[in-house]
Amino acid sequence: MPPHPLLGAEAVDALEPYLEEVGTVFHAFREQDSGCVSYGVAVGDEQWFVKGATEPEATVSLRRAVKVHAAVQHPMIVPLQHSFDIAGGLALVYPWVDGTVLYHPTVSRHGGRTAPDSPMVRFRRLPVPVILQALDQILDAHLAVEQAGLVAVDFYDGCLLYDFDCDRMMLCDLDEYRPGPFILEADRLPGSRRFMAPEEFIKGSTIDIRTTVFELGRALRLLLDAGDEEQEWRGSPSQLAVIESATAGDPAHRFASVKALTHAWRGASRTSG
Ligand SMILES: Nc1ncnc2c1ncn2[C@@H]1O[C@H](COP(=O)(O)OP(=O)(O)OP(=O)(O)O)[C@@H](O)[C@H]1O
Ligand SMILES: [Mg+2]
Structure with missing residues (x-):
């Protein structure tokens, strides 16, 4: 053959x-x-x-x-x-994976997360349990990333390929992920500012799993909100408290691992309040 x-x-x-x-x-x-x-x-x-x-x-x-x-x-x-x-x-x-990336910037067009027919708006209208399941899938995949000794770089909503027909989240374009920790030799890392941790903009800083924790915290924050301005939180106060720790400016104040973040998130998602 x-x-x-x-x-x-x-x-x-x-x-x-x-x-x-x-x-x-x-x-x-x-x-x-x-x-x-x-x-x-x-x-x-x-x-x-x-x-x-x-x-x-x-x-x-x-x-x-x-x-x-x-x-x-x-x-x-x-x-x-x-x-x-x-x-x-x-x-x-x-x-080939059926689905739609939640955000698809191109050379000639950025923005558009709020356009009424955009995938992000459609995703944000899904019932909360369906969103929580998708978020859990993102966290679960990053448990494997952590286990492999990699850290996330350039993770954003353009990596989230969602199939609205069967409510399945897949991750694509993990091209910039790399073994960590590492020292940032350039002025900044590639990525979307909405997801990036402060240290990703500081030459000489350490990029490690706490940077990944921050990026995941941003994904949780942005995807479980009814709007794009972070004014319409759909989750509970305890879930929001988990996100606040995950996205602390000082990496030392964040969860020390994706595992710890996931544990806290799942705990907060089980209880109401
Ligand atoms: N396995 C796949 N099956 C179907 N479509 C896919 C698949 N992987 C990616 N895509 C689609 O192709 C688009 C481009 O893929 P990808 O993000 O990997 O390219 P890129 O060149 O790195 O883009 P960017 O500059 O936005 O990071 C994605 O936005 C998504 O819509
Ligand atoms: Mg890319």
Whole structure:
């Protein structure tokens, strides 16, 4: 049998012509801030998500992703199936996952979390128990991230791929996650300011699992609110108290681990008040 055109690929020239040759490109993401171009590709009755980079910085990020997926697997993390060289870069092959990212900025358009038809607005209208289940899935995946010795970088609502038909949360684009702790050598890390901890903007600071705790706390805060201004909290005061600890400015005042955060969150979510 000939090798699978995607899972068996080792090196190809230009990615898009190759994908057109071996399958049907049914979607292209050309406008991403990362500089990567990604495709939804049908090969026979299979559907794949293929992400390609040819610029050096974007390629470094995809090489990081290969290491991330080698270190951590979880049912809620879209699994990397294969990677292959393309001229000047790298391509990653994932299964295509049905769903909608809760936030999808592009080079030409940021914002839009409050547009009435946006996925974020739709998500925020779901019943609280359904949201709590999705939040629990995010925490659970990050327990695995923590176990693998990784810390979250560039985690935001653009990583949250939600299937409204079956209420399933999947995490994609964990390309910037890396082994931690580490010292920040640049002026800042990549990411969305709404999710980022203060230390991510300070050159020389330590980025560790407490940074991940902060980012997760921000996700809990933003997703369990009816609006985008953090004025319409839908949870309980005790859940809010957990978030306040998770997002303390001083890392020393946060939970020391994702495990501790998850334990506290689950405890607060079991009791009312
Ligand atoms: N496995 C998948 N199946 C289907 N769609 C996916 C999958 N992974 C990602 N997507 C979609 O593709 C979009 C781009 O993917 P991704 O976020 O990995 O690209 P990126 O180049 O890193 O973008 P950004 O610059 O916004 O970080 C996502 O917003 C999501 O809509
Ligand atoms: Mg990205």
